[in-house]
Amino acid sequence: MNPLVSAAELAAALTAPNPPRVLDVRWKLGGPPGREEYAKGHVPSAVYVDLDTELAGHGLPTDGRHPLPAIADFQAAARGWGLNDGDAVVAYDDVSGMSAARAWWLLRHAGFENVRVLDGGLTAWLAAGGAVETGRPDVAPGTVHLEFGQLPVLDADAAEAVAAHGVLLDARAGERFRGEVEPVDPRAGHIPGAVSAPTADTIGPDGRLLPQRELAERFAALGIDAGTRAGVYCGSGVTAAHAALAMEAAGLPIPALYPGSFSAWSNDPARPVAVGAD
Known part of the structure; x- marks a missing residue:
């Protein structure tokens, strides 16, 4: 599968009978959490994902600044985003995929196949005339089952x-x-x-x-x-x-x-x- 989706493709998918779950992964190193930007406007139906707390764990300095989260914590976060087994997922940010790719990689590593990154991010979405909405959508908790080990990892x-x-x-x-x-x-x-x-x-x-x-x-x-x-x-x-x-x-x-x-x-x-x- 092409790991990228264009703004036009995402817009069409959001009007289909089974639209993808959209994840807003806006984040900047050393900057404020992207939740504030998310609240100002996001792709319709998108759920905010906090990279520091949901896409990373915590450990010793020798584990790095963003070690992988524990699988139980990551699965709980994904269920909070409303993910179910078999869903399609699109992740985006406002830095050309630099942070959205973390969600893409983790989900792929956890066995989730149908996940892509919005090529060009929110900038491309807006340039294509995509609408934005404010407020957090009502999301029913998901039941997705995840397990790390699907992608190669190095120590x-x-x-x-x-x-x-x-x-x-x-x-x-x-x-x-x-x-x-x-x-x-x-x-x-x-x-x-x-x-x-x-x-x-x-x-x-x-x-x-x-x-x-x-x-x-x-x-x-x-x-x-x-x-x-x-x-x-x-x-x-x-x-x-x-x-x-x-x-x-x-x-x-x-x-x-x-x-x-x-x-x-x-x-x-x-x-x-x-x-x-x-």
Whole structure:
């Protein structure tokens, strides 16, 4: 399944007999919760999803800033969104899918197949003339059953092995990869052997993902094809999910994701950190 849905496709689906459940995953690192923006206006029928509390767990610094939630907690949250087994789901945000991809990846990892991301997010929806509504819709609790384990996941040792024997993509901005700046984590740089692949480079000027062929060419230039042992990480595991989304949109297998990402790696003094472009 194409992991993306256009604004026009979503508008048509919302008028169908069995419309998808729409998830509003607006979130900004270090900013206020997106719930306030959701209240001002959202895609009709959308339910707000809090990335920090519903799409992430809590742990030690060596677990990273956004470790995976416990499956029981994630299932409870999904039921609160009204999800039932077999539902179709569309997630969106206002940052070109950068946070909505976290919901997409978690649901896929938990065995939910029919989930897509609105290409271009709320900006594309509004540009296409999509309506917005205020207030939270009445949502009957769902009964969905979820279980993690459907997508490949890396711990620190496995990430190190992929960097040595495959292609480990670092989805952060290039200056963070090179160690020139580090606004959040305790050490600057990257996992040794990783390849810089800013996920922002997969997004076109219109806020949508690049066309499939361009995405495939980009990943090929990074050394990835359908048979590559590939992994991806970022600062805390959120942007890495967007890189995974871009790879599937390119027609490639979803890569193994390191949920702890650099926030976990850099908090472990036993883990080496590399700096520079290579």
